[in-house]
Structures are given as C-alpha cells and as structure tokens.
Amino acid sequence: MDWSEAVTRVLFEHRDEKDVHTFEGWKAVGGFSALEKALKMKPEEVVEEVKAAGLRGRGGAGFPTGVKWGFIPKNTDKPIYLCVNADESEPGTCKDRVLMEDLPFMCLEGAIIAAYAIKASMAFWYIRGEFDLPERRMRAAIETLREKGLIGKNILGSGWDLDFVIHRGAGAYICGEETGLISSLEGDKGQPKIKPPFPAIKGAFGCPTIVNNVESLAAVPWIMRNGASAYAKLGTEKSNGTKLFSVSGQVNRPGVYEVEMGYPLRDLLENECGGMKRGRALKAVIPGGSSMPVLPAEVALQTNLDYESVQAAGSMLGSGGMIVIDDSQSMPELLKILGRFYSHESCGQCTPCREGTPWGSRVLDRVADGAARPDDLETLERIARFLSGTTICLLADSLAMPIRSFFQHFREEFEALVPTEAGEKSGG
Amino acid sequence: MTDTVKVNIDGQEIEVPKGMNVIEAAKKVGVEIPHYCYHSHLSVAGNCRMCTVEIEGMRGLPIACNTGCTDGMVVHTDTEKVKDTRAAVLEFLLLNHPIDCPICDQAGECMLQIYYMEHDRQDSRVALEEKVHKGKAIEVGPRVMLDQERCIACARCVRFCDEITKTGELRLLNRSNHTTIDTFPGIELDNDYSVCTADICPVGALTNKDFRFKARVWFLQHDDEICPGCATGCNVVLDHYEQIELEDWNGVAYRLRPRINDDVNQAWMCDHGRLEYHKVNDDRLDRPIAHNVEVSWEGALTNLRKVLTPLADEKGAVAGIASYDCTNEEIWLFKKLLKEAFGTEGVALIPQRADGPEDDFLIDADKHPNRAGCQLVAGDDLIEGEAVADYLEGRKAVIVLDADPRSAVQAASLRDAYSAVKQKIILTPAKNASVFDASFVLPTVSFAEKDGTWVNRQGRVQRIRRAIRRSTAAKPALDVLAELAALAGLQWGEDEREAAAVFEEIAKDHPRFRGLDYDVIGRLGAPLEDRSAMAKEGGTV
Numbered sequence: 011m012d013w014s015e016a017v018t019r020v021l022f023e024h025r026d027e028k029d030v031h032t033f034e035g036w037k038a039v040g041g042f043s044a045l046e047k048a049l050k051m052k053p054e055e056v057v058e059e060v061k062a063a064g065l066r067g068r069g070g071a072g073f074p075t076g077v078k079w080g081f082i083p084k085n086t087d088k089p090i091y092l093c094v095n096a097d098e099s100e101p102g103t104c105k106d107r108v109l110m111e112d113l114p115f116m117c118l119e120g121a122i123i124a125a126y127a128i129k130a131s132m133a134f135w136y137i138r139g140e141f142d143l144p145e146r147r148m149r150a151a152i153e154t155l156r157e158k159g160l161i162g163k164n165i166l167g168s169g170w171d172l173d174f175v176i177h178r179g180a181g182a183y184i185c186g187e188e189t190g191l192i193s194s195l196e197g198d199k200g201q202p203k204i205k206p207p208f209p210a211i212k213g214a215f216g217c218p219t220i221v222n223n224v225e226s227l228a229a230v231p232w233i234m235r236n237g238a239s240a241y242a243k244l245g246t247e248k249s250n251g252t253k254l255f256s257v258s259g260q261v262n263r264p265g266v267y268e269v270e271m272g273y274p275l276r277d278l279l280e281n282e283c284g285g286m287k288r289g290r291a292l293k294a295v296i297p298g299g300s301s302m303p304v305l306p307a308e309v310a311l312q313t314n315l316d317y318e319s320v321q322a323a324g325s326m327l328g329s330g331g332m333i334v335i336d337d338s339q340s341m342p343e344l345l346k347i348l349g350r351f352y353s354h355e356s357c358g359q360c361t362p363c364r365e366g367t368p369w370g371s372r373v374l375d376r377v378a379d380g381a382a383r384p385d386d387l388e389t390l391e392r393i394a395r396f397l398s399g400t401t402i403c404l405l406a407d408s409l410a411m412p413i414r415s416f417f418q419h420f421r422e423e424f425e426a427l428v429p430t431e432a433g434e435k436s437g438g
Numbered sequence: 439m440t441d442t443v444k445v446n447i448d449g450q451e452i453e454v455p456k457g458m459n460v461i462e463a464a465k466k467v468g469v470e471i472p473h474y475c476y477h478s479h480l481s482v483a484g485n486c487r488m489c490t491v492e493i494e495g496m497r498g499l500p501i502a503c504n505t506g507c508t509d510g511m512v513v514h515t516d517t518e519k520v521k522d523t524r525a526a527v528l529e530f531l532l533l534n535h536p537i538d539c540p541i542c543d544q545a546g547e548c549m550l551q552i553y554y555m556e557h558d559r560q561d562s563r564v565a566l567e568e569k570v571h572k573g574k575a576i577e578v579g580p581r582v583m584l585d586q587e588r589c590i591a592c593a594r595c596v597r598f599c600d601e602i603t604k605t606g607e608l609r610l611l612n613r614s615n616h617t618t619i620d621t622f623p624g625i626e627l628d629n630d631y632s633v634c635t636a637d638i639c640p641v642g643a644l645t646n647k648d649f650r651f652k653a654r655v656w657f658l659q660h661d662d663e664i665c666p667g668c669a670t671g672c673n674v675v676l677d678h679y680e681q682i683e684l685e686d687w688n689g690v691a692y693r694l695r696p697r698i699n700d701d702v703n704q705a706w707m708c709d710h711g712r713l714e715y716h717k718v719n720d721d722r723l724d725r726p727i728a729h730n731v732e733v734s735w736e737g738a739l740t741n742l743r744k745v746l747t748p749l750a751d752e753k754g755a756v757a758g759i760a761s762y763d764c765t766n767e768e769i770w771l772f773k774k775l776l777k778e779a780f781g782t783e784g785v786a787l788i789p790q791r792a793d794g795p796e797d798d799f800l801i802d803a804d805k806h807p808n809r810a811g812c813q814l815v816a817g818d819d820l821i822e823g824e825a826v827a828d829y830l831e832g833r834k835a836v837i838v839l840d841a842d843p844r845s846a847v848q849a850a851s852l853r854d855a856y857s858a859v860k861q862k863i864i865l866t867p868a869k870n871a872s873v874f875d876a877s878f879v880l881p882t883v884s885f886a887e888k889d890g891t892w893v894n895r896q897g898r899v900q901r902i903r904r905a906i907r908r909s910t911a912a913k914p915a916l917d918v919l920a921e922l923a924a925l926a927g928l929q930w931g932e933d934e935r936e937a938a939a940v941f942e943e944i945a946k947d948h949p950r951f952r953g954l955d956y957d958v959i960g961r962l963g964a965p966l967e968d969r970s971a972m973a974k975e976g977g978t979v
C-alpha cells in the first residue's frame with residue numbers, strides 16, 4: 011500500500027475545523043446527522059451496522075464492539091447501562107483526552123448512539139479525576155445536549171429516553187479496568203470484580219452494562235454517516251478502520267496521531283513524529299501502553315500497526331500509547347519506574363498482585379540503584395511468572411509482561427548490575 | 439429438579455448438580471482444594487488464588503471457587519503447576535506477615551500455618567525489617583479484636599458484614615501491600631453477629647475477645663451442641679477442656695462456635711449465644727443442700743424420703759414446676775414421676791427469663807431453647823401462665839425442675855403461691871433465686887453434660903449431648919428424677935431413665951414425634967411430623 015497518499019481520517023476528520031468543540035461547530039460539520047439516522051433504525055440494526063464495520067474496542071483488548079453490544083440479554087427487566095470509560099491512565103496513553111477536549115460532541119454523539127443500540131436508559135461518563143479541561147468540556151456538552159433535547163426524554167421524537175451522568179475518578183488507575191470502574195461508580199473502593207459474571211450480564215448496580223472506551227465510541231458517528239463498509243474498507247483484513255496513537259518519548263514531534271490500521275510503525279516515527287530526537291538511535295518501542303511487552307528497535311521497525319502484526323512481533327497494540335526509547339536510556343531504570351507504577355496502582359485484592367507487584371518493585375529499585383543481590387533476577391522472574399494469569403484483572407500481568415520482555419531483549423543491561431556470587435558486578 | 443453433570447476429579451467420577459463449584463464437588467470425593475477467600479455461605483470473591491486447579495480444555499489455572507461443573511469436566515488438583523502456584527501464593531501471603539504465631543490466638547487453627555506445612559515449606563526470601571507494618575491489637579468492636587498485620591485481605595469478613603448482617607462495617611482500605619482491613623472512622627464492628635467474623639477469618643487478624651488468651655486450641659476438645667440461648671437452636675460446636683487428675687474430671691467450657699446447618703443457622707450464630715457456654719462454668723451447685731446445709735446425696739435422700747413417703751399416699755399433694763429450658767425427656771419423666779409416684783395430674787411450665795430482643799434472622803424473642811418441646815410433651819397435662827398459681831394452691835410439696843419460681847420474671851401471684859408451699863425440692867444446675875429458701879436443693883447438670891432433645895421454633899427436634907464431665911455430685915436430671923421415684927417406692931430400670939430410651943417412649947406416645955429416634959435426629963436434627971400438612975394431604979390425623 012502506498013502510504014504517501016493522504017491518510018483517511020475518521021476521528022480527526024474535523025479536528026482542525028474552527029470551533030468544532032462547540033455544539034454549533036460540531037453541527038456545522040454534519041454533527042448529529044449520525045444520531046438522527048441511528049434513531050430511525052431499530053437498535054438491533056445499529057448493533058449490526060457496528061458489527062459489520064468491524065470496529066474493535068480501543069481501550070486495550072480489541073474486542074469487537076458490536077459483538078459486545080450483542081451480549082446484553084434480550085428482554086431483561088432490569089435497566090441497562092452504558093459506561094463510557096474515560097479513565098485513561100495507562101502511562102503513555104493520552105488519546106481519549108484529546109478526543110474529549112477537541113471533539114466532545116462527537117464523543118457524546120457516539121455514546122448516545124451506543125446507548126440507543128443497547129437500549130440503555132442511563133449512561134455514565136466515568137472520567138479520570140485529573141482530567142480538568144476534558145471534564146469541563148464534557149460536562150458543558152452534556153448540559154448543552156440536554157437543553158437541545160438530544161439527551162433527556164423522547165430524544166428526536168423516538169420515544170426513547172436517556173440520561174447522562176458524569177462521574178469523576180479519584181486518581182486510581184485501576185478504575186479504568188471495566189469492573190474496577192463499576193465498583194467505583196457504585197461507590198465502593200475501585201476494585202475489579204471476578205468474571206464471570208461479565209458486565210453485560212451483571213454490571214453496574216447488578217444490571218446489564220456495557221463499558222466502552224471513548225475512542226471506540228468516537229468512531230461510531232463516522233460509521234453511521236459513511237456506512238459500515240466504508241469503515242471496514244479502511245485498515246487491514248482483521249483490523250479495520252483507523253487508530254489513534256499517542257506517541258511519547260524520544261521523538262521530535264510527540265503527539266496524538268490518527269493512522270489507518272496496518273500503517274508501518276517506522277513511517278509513524280519518521281513522518282508524523284519527525285524522527286528521533288537529537289538524531290539518536292532508536293533502542294526500543296513499547297507500542298501499546300506501558301503494560302505491553304517492549305519491542306527492540308529492529309523488530310519494532312519491521313512492524314505494522316494493526317492488532318495482528320503487533321502481536322506477531324511479540325507485543326500488543328493495546329491502547330496505542332506508544333513509548334519510544336533511545337539508546338541513551340537505561341532499561342533497568344525504565345523498568346524500575348514501571349514497577350513503581352504498577353505496584354502503587356494494584357488495588358490490593360489478589361494475593362499475587364498485592365504482594366508480588368510491590369515485591370517486584372522493591373527488587374527492581376535495588377537493581378537499578380546498584381544494590382542488587384545475586385539472585386535478584388531469578389526472584390524477578392519468579393515474581394513475573396506468578397503474576398501472570400493468576401489474578402482477577404490484568405494489572406498483575408501488566409507488570410509481568412514488561413519484566414519478561416525487558417529481560418528477554420535487554421538482559422545484559424540487568425546482568426551488568428547484578429553482583430556475581432563473589433560479590434562483583436559483572437559489568438564492573 | 440436440578441440437572442446433574444458428571445465430573446472427574448483426580449480420577450474419581452462423581453455426579454453433582456450442574457454449576458456446583460469445583461471446590462464443593464471435590465469435597466464430595468474427599469479432595470480438599472485449599473482456599474482462603476472462598477466460603478460456602480458467602481459470595482465468591484476469587485482474590486486469594488489458593489484454589490487454582492487444572493481443567494482439561496481450559497487455558498491456564500482456573501480458580502475452583504468460581505468454576506462451575508459442566509458435564510464431562512476433568513479436573514486435576516495435584517499437578518506440578520498447581521502445587522507450584524499454591525507454594526507461590528503462600529510465599530506471597532507470608533511476605534509481609536508478622537509471623538507472630540507464638541503470641542497469636544489463632545495459632546493451631548490458622549490456615550496460614552496449616553497450608554504452609556502442607557503446601558509451601560520454603561524459607562523466607564524477605565528480611566523481617568523489610569515488612570510493611572500495620573496496626574496491632576485494635577479494638578475494632580466490643581467483642582472482636584483486630585490485628586491488621588495478620589490479615590491476608592481475603593475479604594470474608596467484609597462480605598459477611600455486607601451480605602449476612604447487611605451492616606457493612608468493614609472495608610479493605612488502601613491499596614497494594616498497604617491494603618488494610620478496618621472500619622471507617624467512628625464506626626465500630628458492633629452488630630449482633632460480629633464474632634462470626636472471627637470464626638471465618640482464616641488467620642489471626644480478627645479474634646474473639648471473650649476467648650482471647652484463654653486457651654491454646656490444640657488442648658481443646660470439640661463436641662456438637664445446640665445453643666441454649668433462644669428458640670432458634672443454632673447448631674454449635676462446644677470447645678472445652680478436660681482436665682483429668684486421677685479419677686477427677688474437671689471439664690471447662692471455653693467457647694461456642696457455629697456449626698453449619700442450612701435448615702437452621704446456616705453457618706452463623708449470634709454474639710449473645712456465644713456466651714451461653716458460661717452456663718456450664720458459672721454459679722454451679724456441686725453438692726446437694728438440705729435446709730441450707732451442704733450434704734451428701736445419701737444424706738439428702740434419707741431426709742427426702744421422710745418428706746416424700748407420706749405424701750406419696752396422698753394423691754396430688756405434690757406439685758411439679760419445670761421451665762422451658764428442660765429437655766423433652768426430662769418433661770416426660772417428670773410428668774411420669776408426678777403421676778405414678780404422687781398421683782398428680784398436670785405439670786406447670788414457667789419461663790426462666792423474659793422475652794428479649796429479636797430480629798428477622800436468627801435471634802428469637804423467646805430466650806428458651808425448648809418451649810415448643812416442653813409444651814408438646816406436657817400435652818394435656820400442660821399448665822401455664824396464670825393457671826400455675828391456682829395449680830399450686832393447697833399443695834404440701836413442690837418439685838422444681840430447672841426452674842426459678844422466685845425469679846422476678848414470674849407473676850407475683852405465682853411467687854406468693856409458691857412461697858406458701860411448705861416443702862420445696864429444687865433440681866437445678868446453678869444457683870438461682872429459689873435456692874435460698876428451698877428445703878432441698880439437688881444439683882443437676884448443664885446442657886453440655888447431658889443427653890436430650892429440644893424442639894426449636896421451626897418444630898425441629900435437635901440433640902444436645904453429654905460432652906463435658908465434671909467430678910462433682912451433680913447428676914443429670916433424669917437420674918435424679920428416677921431416684922425420687924425410688925423414694926416413692928417405684929422401681930425404674932436403667933432403661934427408663936436413659937435419654938434415648940425415654941425419647942423412644944415419647945415417639946411411641948406422641949404423634950408429632952412419630953418415626954423419630956436419636957439416629958434419625960442425627961447431627962442436624964429432624965422436623966416434627968407436620969400434622970397440618972398431613973391433614974391437608976388427606977392423611978389420617
């Protein structure tokens with residue numbers, strides 16, 4: 011494919027338009043026509059449309075959005091809820107923030123269509139507590155739509171009612187995990203819940219609930235306006251559409267970029283991001299948020315940005331929070347920071363995560379700080395082994411994956427810091 | 439009917455209800471899957487990760503507590519992977535554990551100790567000074583002590599307060615390895631069932647204040663009993679200590695714990711009932727008393743013979759008062775004694791204590807364990823309430839069985855009528871207000887030292903047992919009643935005063951006890967025949 015052609019924009023199609031963050035601005039670029047169209051369809055037809063588009067969840071797991079909507083039980087006598095996951099806190103990820111700041115009405119339009127599709131009567135916008143401007147924009151947008159009758163009773167004469175509530179997080183990363191989000195929303199400590207039951211069956215307040223990432227929902231208006239097949243044409247065979255990447259680290263132009271799925275990672279770094287800072291050499295890339303396995307430069311530069319390619323390369327697309335590491339950076343130092351983050355953010359309910367992440371962090375601290383003990387790398391490997399697949403949510407794996415991949419690709423850097431039995435550090 | 443499925447656990451086939459979790463299914467084939475957070479009577483939390491197993495066709499290590507059985511499922515609980523994971527979980531759990539077993543009340547019944555010995559046995563990789571410290575010896579409530587360092591964050595206690603009492607006092611606060619069990623500021627763990635949290639706490643984090651530092655559990659013996667605290671009749675275990683010196687037994691009761699019975703108390707009991715074991719230890723009478731002087735049994739009986747022999751010929755000269763604390767067997771034999779020895783019709787039943795608080799869960803307002811049974815067995819002879827004073831009128835002697843006619847609980851008319859009776863013969867395990875002016879006090883035993891049955895508020899017959907032995911002069915009431923019968927010239931064989939045999943008599947005579955015996959009643963009790971249901975179904979009454 012010739013990527014020099016103008017990239018088709020879905021989410022950022024109108025981002026540069028004047029005042030597009032206002033109601034009028036969004037309306038001026040065709041805003042709410044998707045909602046009007048959706049409300050003339052049956053909810054089931056909207057679900058089918060999103061399924062056909064091949065939209066996959068942008069919160070990290072990449073689960074097909076329309077399929078998830080279809081899990082809501084038919085003929086339930088309980089209220090159905092939509093939770094918009096705007097808790098975005100994975101280190102390296104800042105795409106939802108941009109969407110909410112720049113295109114709040116697009117995000118809302120997508121959420122309202124989603125709520126209609128799953129027959130929700132109430133939607134919650136669960137937003138990261140530190141997001142000040144995004145929160146103000148979303149709150150104002152919800153108020154405006156309430157005034158305009160696009161939120162409330164009998165929306166656009168469809169006979170369908172929807173209310174919206176904003177819920178601010180209180181600073182815990184784990185409230186981005188969908189069941190942690192639900193616990194927090196319910197007023198309890200933000201801690202994930204055991205699955206099954208899945209939220210679609212028993213979610214917020216014990217009722218069927220769909221949790222969707224902001225970016226997933228933000229794509230819905232475009233899909234409704236342009237049709238599922240137009241969206242499905244974008245990207246690769248299995249990874250349809252476009253994806254936002256929030257690139258941080260040692261590049262000249264860090265930022266949030268929209269590219270079609272399948273776009274080469276190398277092009278993103280060289281074209282959009284303007285190459286490496288100070289001309290330094292690329293050492294490694296964490297492609298999908300800090301919990302995903304790191305890829306060494308030579309592998310990363312061969313990788314295309316779609317779910318399947320990144321997985322084949324040994325990592326995951328995740329949230330698209332890309333962290334670019336150059337050859338001046340110390341991998342043990344970086345891993346130490348990740349250790350601190352994940353041990354601090356463990357909700358503390360699962361034994362391996364509660365005890366293993368802080369233990370791992372303590373060992374990583376002393377390795378990076380030159381106070382390693384001879385068996386510290388084995389200890390870390392053991393911790394990583396028992397953090398994987400042994401817990402209620404994936405936070406424990408989120409430290410295990412970096413530990414393993416950092417060791418796999420950059421073990422010499424760690425070994426150099428560990429004394430041999432005789433008490434000498436092999437690297438001197 | 440629920441569907442059943444066939445599962446294979448460590449090579450053993452078993453049929454279980456579809457969806458039963460793997461821990462429960464494994465129990466049925468005698469395989470214990472170790473666990474901390476799972477409790478059969480609470481929701482599943484899945485946080486401890488101790489119960490991982492391997493299941494063919496499933497990825498990774500599913501947790502047995504949250505995996506329902508499906509047909510054809512093949513479960514392995516003893517693979518290397520499973521054993522490694524258990525050891526790793528234990529290593530994680532002990533990482534910040536204070537290991538203060540020598541001063542911990544849970545020692546000996548602590549699941550950390552037990553599973554460590556079974557599944558871990560590694561040396562610690564973490565130095566003591568690296569451990570996270572938290573609060574110790576916190577009075578989290580009036581009846582429960584908290585040691586936050588020993589907590590393994592299983593959240594059983596949290597779920598208990600959320601789901602069973604619905605009072606929600608406890609929460610796991612903070613995160614990561616600073617996760618700490620506590621109440622919110624200003625809130626105490628003070629509900630009517632709070633000590634259950636100490637029972638279900640698998641470690642020494644929550645302990646029962648009443649029991650704290652009283653005994654090492656490995657010295658204690660455990661026997662099934664029924665709580666005597668109210669008409670609910672919660673199934674309990676009595677933990678007691680048998681001190682034996684030469685031929686002397688000096689049993690001491692230490693605590694009551696709930697015993698699972700899904701038809702009565704599930705897995706719980708109230709905090710009030712916990713203290714009922716004091717009835718075994720406190721205010722006991724060890725020797726007979728005749729006219730305020732302690733005497734031997736022979737002395738007491740010789741004196742009593744003088745009183746009772748002449749009255750035996752005078753029909754109805756002797757009255758009988760019992761309380762709703764008595765067993766069915768005692769009421770039966772008491773009735774028989776009054777009738778056959780003294781020609782007295784009728785037996786009076788009086789309360790020992792006033793009605794008290796009740797709730798919509800276990801606690802019943804009736805603070806007697808056997809009102810229903812006493813009334814049924816007394817049958818046509820039953821005299822209660824205001825009729826008791828009239829019944830006492832003109833009697834020359836009264837035999838009081840485990841009751842206290844002088845107590846402030848009784849009506850003034852009853853107390854007066856009682857005072858007017860000349861000879862007062864009291865059979866009681868403990869001192870009470872009536873002991874002081876009785877002609878004869880014959881010491882009997884507490885609920886934990888005798889066999890018998892009670893009928894709870896649901897009409898369920900349940901057994902109490904002789905668990906404790908004490909080398910005093912006190913005897914089971916059934917024996918004392920037989921001796922009184924002998925004084926009056928009746929000869930009752932051994933059989934006639936043995937509790938199980940007496941119960942057989944009751945079952946033969948009384949339609950609602952029909953079909954029951956001690957084996958049928960078993961550990962968990964059995965319902966009385968429901969005559970109303972039989973009548974509805976067209977049976978003959």
Ligand SMILES: Cc1cc2nc3c(=O)[nH]c(=O)nc-3n(C[C@H](O)[C@H](O)[C@H](O)COP(=O)(O)O)c2cc1C
Nearest residue numbers: 067068069095097098099186187188222223226404
């Ligand atoms: C530890 C952890 C943190 C997460 N944080 C977020 C988050 O901040 N935002 C988000 O959208 N999804 C997050 N997720 C993923 C959510 O659990 C969930 O899969 C997602 O919100 C579903 O939306 P989607 O299907 O639209 O992607 C997190 C998952 C885990 C395990």
Ligand code: SF4
Nearest residue numbers: 357359360363401403
């Ligand atoms: S894995 Fe960690 S963060 Fe997730 S539920 Fe368990 S303890 Fe909490």
Ligand code: SF4
Nearest residue numbers: 589590592593595639
């Ligand atoms: S106090 Fe006991 S029951 Fe409560 S969470 Fe801690 S270990 Fe579990």
Ligand code: SF4
Nearest residue numbers: 665667668672708711
């Ligand atoms: S509810 Fe009644 S029977 Fe149960 S423990 Fe309390 S006092 Fe005893």
